[in-house]
Amino acid sequence: xxxxxxxxxxxxxxxxxxxxxxxxxxxxxxxxxxxxxxxxxxxxxxxxxxxxxxxxxxxxxxxxxxxxxxxxxxxxxxxxxxxxxxxxxxxxxxxxxxxxxxxxxxxxxxxxxxxxxxxxxxxxxxxxxxxxxxxxxxxxxxxxxxxxxxxxxxxxxxxxxxxxxxxxxxxxxxxxxxxxxxxxxxxxxxxxxxxxxxxxxxxxxxxxxxxxxxxxxxxxxxxxxxxxxxxxxxxxxxxxxxxxxxxxxxxxxxxxxxxxxxxxxxxxxxxxxxxxxxxxxxx
Amino acid sequence: xxxxxxxxxxxxxxxxxxxxxxxxxxxxxxxxxxxxxxxxxxxxxxxxxxxxxxxxxxxxxxxxxxxxxxxxxxxxxxxxxxxxxxxxxxxxxxxxxxxxxxxxxxxxxxxxxxxxxxxxxxxxxxxxxxxxxxxxxxxxxxxxxxxxxxxxxxxxxxxxxxxxxxxxxxxxxxxxxxxxxxxxxxxxxxxxxxxxxxxxxxxxxxxxxxxxxxxxxxxxxxxxxxxxxxxxxxxxxxxxxxxxxxxxxxxxxxxxxxxxxxxxxxxxxxxxxxxxxxxxxxxxxxxxxxxxxxxxxxxxxxxxxxxxxxxxxxxxxxxxxxxxxxxxxxxxxxxxxxxxxxxxxxxxxxxxxxxxxxxxxxxxxxxx
Numbered sequence: 001x002x003x004x005x006x007x008x009x010x011x012x013x014x015x016x017x018x019x020x021x022x023x024x025x026x027x028x029x030x031x032x033x034x035x036x037x038x039x040x041x042x043x044x045x046x047x048x049x050x051x052x053x054x055x056x057x058x059x060x061x062x063x064x065x066x067x068x069x070x071x072x073x074x075x076x077x078x079x080x081x082x083x084x085x086x087x088x089x090x091x092x093x094x095x096x097x098x099x100x101x102x103x104x105x106x107x108x109x110x111x112x113x114x115x116x117x118x119x120x121x122x123x124x125x126x127x128x129x130x131x132x133x134x135x136x137x138x139x140x141x142x143x144x145x146x147x148x149x150x151x152x153x154x155x156x157x158x159x160x161x162x163x164x165x166x167x168x169x170x171x172x173x174x175x176x177x178x179x180x181x182x183x184x185x186x187x188x189x190x191x192x193x194x195x196x197x198x199x200x201x202x203x204x205x206x207x208x209x210x211x212x213x214x215x216x217x218x219x220x221x222x223x224x225x226x227x228x229x230x231x232x233x234x235x236x237x238x239x240x241x242x243x244x245x246x247x248x249x250x251x252x253x254x255x256x257x258x259x260x261x262x263x264x265x266x267x268x269x270x271x272x273x274x275x276x277x278x279x280x281x282x283x
Numbered sequence: 284x285x286x287x288x289x290x291x292x293x294x295x296x297x298x299x300x301x302x303x304x305x306x307x308x309x310x311x312x313x314x315x316x317x318x319x320x321x322x323x324x325x326x327x328x329x330x331x332x333x334x335x336x337x338x339x340x341x342x343x344x345x346x347x348x349x350x351x352x353x354x355x356x357x358x359x360x361x362x363x364x365x366x367x368x369x370x371x372x373x374x375x376x377x378x379x380x381x382x383x384x385x386x387x388x389x390x391x392x393x394x395x396x397x398x399x400x401x402x403x404x405x406x407x408x409x410x411x412x413x414x415x416x417x418x419x420x421x422x423x424x425x426x427x428x429x430x431x432x433x434x435x436x437x438x439x440x441x442x443x444x445x446x447x448x449x450x451x452x453x454x455x456x457x458x459x460x461x462x463x464x465x466x467x468x469x470x471x472x473x474x475x476x477x478x479x480x481x482x483x484x485x486x487x488x489x490x491x492x493x494x495x496x497x498x499x500x501x502x503x504x505x506x507x508x509x510x511x512x513x514x515x516x517x518x519x520x521x522x523x524x525x526x527x528x529x530x531x532x533x534x535x536x537x538x539x540x541x542x543x544x545x546x547x548x549x550x551x552x553x554x555x556x557x558x559x560x561x562x563x564x565x566x567x568x569x570x571x572x573x574x575x576x577x578x579x580x581x582x583x584x585x586x587x588x589x590x591x592x593x594x595x596x597x598x599x600x601x602x603x604x605x606x607x608x609x610x611x612x613x614x615x616x617x618x619x620x621x622x623x624x625x626x627x628x629x630x631x632x633x634x635x636x637x638x639x640x641x642x643x644x645x646x647x648x649x650x651x
Contacts, residue, residue: 011451098423126451128573129431134387134419143503144387146416162506167385168321168411170510174386176503187566229428229464231300235450235457238591245605245614245621254632261604261622262636265581268620269602275580279524279549280641 001054001156003045004105004115005078006136007038009062009069010126034069037121039076040184043191044151045119046077052156054116055079057108061089061100067207074202075194081205082108086212088220093228094127098135100223104215105140115179116159118142122183130183137181145176146183302441302462311465313373314340315403317394318349318366319413321385322508323358327478328409330369332471334479335436336407337370342438345404348373352393354383367487369479375401377492381501384508385413388501391420393494398425400492403466405444407436410470422468428461429468432572434475434595444469449572449595456591474520474576474599519568524550525579525600527570528558529593531586531607531626535563540630541585547638553577555587571596585626589614606630 011030034042045056058073060066061084070081084104092100109115118140120133130146137144147166152173154161159178164171166185194202212223221227248264251257266273316336319326333349340347349366353359355378363374375397381389394417398406406421408414410432422429434456435447443460444467450457461467519525526548528541538558545552554564556571570577571593578599585606587593594617597603605618606626615621622629 093428094419095423095426095428125573127431128449129419129429130415131419131422131429131431134416135423138391138420138423144391144416144420145503146387147412166412167508168319168326168413170322170508172384172508173506174503175506229426229461230430231460231462232457233300233445233460235455238456238594244616245603245618247610247615248620248622250622250624254629255636257622257624258629258632258636259640261620261633262640264620265602265604269580272581272602276524276548277641280547280637282549 001048001052001116002109002113003049003054003056003117003119004108005038005042005045005056005058005073005119006101006105006121006132007042007058007060007069007073008035008121008124008126009033009060009066010035010124032065032068034072035121035124035126037123037125037184037186039191040186040188041119041121041182042073042076042078043189044148044182044184045117046192047189048117048151048154049079052154055112057082057112057115059084059101059104059108061085061092061097061104064209067209070207071202071205074205075199076192077194077198080112080208082208082210084210084212084215086223088212088223091225091228092223093230094129094131094135095229096223096225096227097132098139099227100212100215100217101132102136102139103217104210105136107210107215110216117161117178118181120181120183122147122185133181133183140179140181143176143180145174145180147185148182149185149188151182300462302443304463304465308463308465311402311404313345313348313401313403314343314405315348315350315375315407315466316366316371317406317408317414317417318351318362318374319409319411320351320353320358320362321413322510323353325362325365326409326411326413326473328411328414328471328473330365330481331473331476331478332407332409333366333369333371335471335476336405337479339405339436339438339444340372343404343442346372348375348403350375350377350394350397352377352379352382352390354378354380363489367485368481368483370482370485372487374487374489375492376489377494379494379496381496381498384505385417386501386503386505387416387420388503389494389496390417391424392496394421395424396494397492398466401490406466406468408468408470410472414470418468418470425464425466427464427466427468428459429470430459430461431470433469433471436469436471443467449591472576474578475595477578477599519551519553519570519575519577522551522577523579524548524581524583525553525570525577526550526583526585527553527555527587528564528585528626529555529587530557531588532558533586533627535561537627538563540627540634544583544585544630544634544637547634547641550579550581550583555590555593584614584618585630587614588612589617606633
């Protein structure tokens with residue numbers, strides 16, 4: 001079977017800073033990682049490959065340096081890596097992104113064999129939209145199975161897949177069919193450490209690099225900013241509240257300070273004391 | 284996705300920056316809210332969205348409609364009545380046995396058909412597992428814009444929807460428009476918007492909509508459903524008092540200080556994102572953009588710096604109280620009351636002082 005895993009290289013969000021004067025993102029020097037949610041999908045693809053046989057292809061769209069993340073995925077155990085990179089993709093929103101990725105997956109299908117399951121991350125840590133997986137599924141006319149917490153069974157012959165899916169208030173046990181698009185829930189598996197021979201192979205592996213044209217994308221109007229129905233008009237730091245927090249003075253002892261602090265809380269909102277007292281008494 | 288860079292300010296530098304709504308979209312009118320039902324019950328986020336949708340509809344001078352989909356029966360009729368009670372003028376009612384439980388295939392097909400038939404200008408959904416699954420595929424089929432996890436929705440001067448959301452991992456906000464496509468779609472997370480008042484007996488118009496979907500068309504089958512046991516789930520989103528800790532606590536052991544204060548107050552406890560990432564606290568206790576949004580009467584933040592990621596999850600609190608050693612911490616920009624001190628030392632004293640103040644004995648004395 002052929003499993004295609006879409007990954008994204010993202011800035012390590014814990015380390016992003018905002019320029020104090022210009023209010024723009026300071027990306028320089030911020031380390032990049034594979035979007036953590038993607039790793040659960042990569043691991044699940046590797047497990048299925050190890051169980052039923054086949055190949056895992058990882059795909060990313062991004063600048064040339066995104067090949068670092070692909071090589072990392074090869075180190076973890078993927079068999080092949082495809083980088084989709086072209087200046088025409090700059091500024092893509094989720095709709096334009098899914099167009100480009102879906103085209104690339106079609107091309108992967110023509111070149112290396114049709115995918116049985118396409119995996120994507122549940123969401124990214126930089127965009128947090130959770131829209132790219134569903135968008136790819138729709139464009140490729142694949143069944144869409146998001147928030148999957150476990151794959152119960154995959155039958156090679158009948159192409160029937162059984163899996164557990166997280167829904168509001170519970171877990172659905174679903175039966176569906178290949179080809180499908182799956183996003184895995186975080187924590188649904190434990191991502192492996194790559195083996196030494198995978199690392200050696202990854203270091204030497206060639207990363208298949210495609211431009212828009214290479215991927216068979218003819219309509220550049222559907223790519224990048226032009227192909228994006230959403231327009232970001234303004235990026236800004238949130239306005240500070242007119243008044244900053246009123247600060248309570250430190251008293252002679254921690255106990256005094258604490259009492260003054262509580263007094264200040266209830267002085268600001270007298271009705272609150274009765275509410276809190278009621279809650280505290282357990283009623 | 285947030286990779287999108289802010290477009291140049293110069294107007295006309297790019298076609299999509301200008302509003303030139305194609306002819307085919309000009310009949311799109313009215314504001315819709317998708318009324319999310321799972322197992323017969325409406326998700327509260329749908330009512331919160333009706334409150335927000337009402338404001339948008341009034342500004343635009345159009346109707347507010349709710350979309351109710353499900354198996355034929357009393358549940359959908361009850362949901363329609365509730366939708367009117369929370370402010371809708373119209374309910375599009377889609378009844379079909381294939382819609383008994385949520386599955387992407389029949390739901391995305393039915394909603395797409397309904398949008399194409401009745402052409403809304405704005406379509407809002409909850410940013411839940413269901414809403415995100417559905418919104419992504421419907422927007423792709425319609426080839427329109429979708430903005431996820433909005434924290435503010437507004438109608439602009441030219442009547443476009445201005446959807447504001449955190450970006451870059453929650454360090455900044457951005458305002459996103461879908462100028463030249465319809466409907467303009469957005470999702471909002473539960474508890475981000477206030478619950479509007481329920482107007483008992485409020486009525487509206489029901490518009491039935493028939494889909495031709497049959498079970499034999501649908502490949503994915505639901506074999507069974509295992510409901511969560513509610514006992515071990517946190518009730519953070521709906522708690523009246525919340526105490527939370529952040530990196531200022533310095534060690535997982537010190538998180539017990541937060542739990543102790545919460546216990547004395549009868550409060551729920553939570554944590555900022557780094558503590559979840561470090562594994563000190565379970566993910567269901569995370570407060571912020573990527574965790575839970577809370578709207579308590581009192582929120583006490585101990586050792587939390589207050590990045591936007593966190594801020595957008597707590598701004599709905601009536602009173603925000605912050606304890607932090609750094610007087611320049613961002614949390615003091617939006618807290619109402621603060622104290623510059625070490626939470627590790629201060630929390631035990633605060634817990635004890637609350638215990639004294641709130642004990643029945645102390646209440647008697649106050650009453651006397």
